[in-house]
Amino acid sequence: MKLRIATRGSQLALWQAEHVKSRLLEMDPSLEIELKIIKTQGDIILDVSLAKIGGKGLFVKEIEQAMMDGEADLAVHSMKDVPAELPEGLILQAILEREDPRDAFVSNKYKSLEELPDGAVVGTSSLRRGSQLYRQYPVKTALLRGNVNTRLAKLDDGQYDAIILAAAGLIRLDFGDRIASSLDPDKFIPSPGQGAVGVECREDDEQVCALLAKLNHQETSSRVRVEREFNLAIGGSCQVPAGCYATIEGDKYQLRAFVSSPDGKEYYREDMSGELKNLEGSGTEIANKLIARGAAVIINDLLGKDI
C-alpha cells in the first residue's frame, strides 16, 4: 500500500512525521510511504502572536484540506496545534505516547524562573504562558514566534533573558540539554495536548484507519482527549489564556485547569480527581466549573461572543 503523509516543513514537524513513518514501517515493511510537505498560515505569518492572528487551526488547515482533497492519506500533528473541533469526515485515529508534557525554562544566564531579576524579559507569545508568568513572577514578556530552532537562535542573540518552550519539542530535536529547568505542571499548567503527537485521517478510509489504530497509545489518548474536551468547552482557541492537564495513576485520574485574564490578575483555577472510569466528560465539567465561577466574562471578552 502507498501512503502519503501530510506534514508541515519545520524540523519538529518533520521529526514527528518521520517518527510515524518508521512506526508504520516497523508494523509493515512493505508499505511505500512518502512525506508531503505543506506550508500553513502558521508557518507564513511569523511576526504576530497566534492570539492576534486569531483563527483556529492555523497550523493544520491546509494539511486537513490536502486529506479532504485526496492528496494525502494521513497527517501528523502536534496535538497542541489541533483545534478542538475537526472538520467533518476527518478523525484523530491515533495519539502516540506522550513525551514530556511540561513547559521548559531556557536561558543562558539563569537556572529557573525564581532566579530571574525583577523586570527580566521572557520570550513567549503564548497567552497561556504569559498569564501564568505575570501571575507568579515580576517579569515582562516579549514576542517570540517561529520554529524551535529560530526561537533558540533568538535567545542566543541576546534578545531575551529567558524563553519558555515546550520541553517535548526540545527533547525531540535533541536540544534537551538547553532546558535549564522544567516547570511543575501543577504550578504552570501545560496546553491541552502538549507533548503528544496525533495522526489524523479520513473517517471513511478503512485501510488507513485500521493501520493507524495500532499506533494509538491508550493512556495518552485518554488524557489528551479529556484535555481537548476542556478546550472545546471554553471556546477552543489560543485567544484565551487557559491550560488543562490530565494525569492517570492506577485507576484514578487527576485534572488541573485554569482560565485567566492575559495580565494574570484575574485567575480561575480548578482541580478535579476521580475514578478513571469516570474520566470522560470531566474536561467539560472542569471547564463549566471555571465558567460558572467567572471565567465566562474573560472568555466572552476575549472572543467577543457568548459561550
Ligand SMILES: NCc1[nH]cc(CCC(=O)O)c1CC(=O)O
Ligand atoms: N505552537 C507550536 C508548537 N506546537 C507544538 C510544540 C511543541 C511540541 C509539543 O507540544 O508536542 C510547539 C512549540 C512550543 O510550544 O514550544
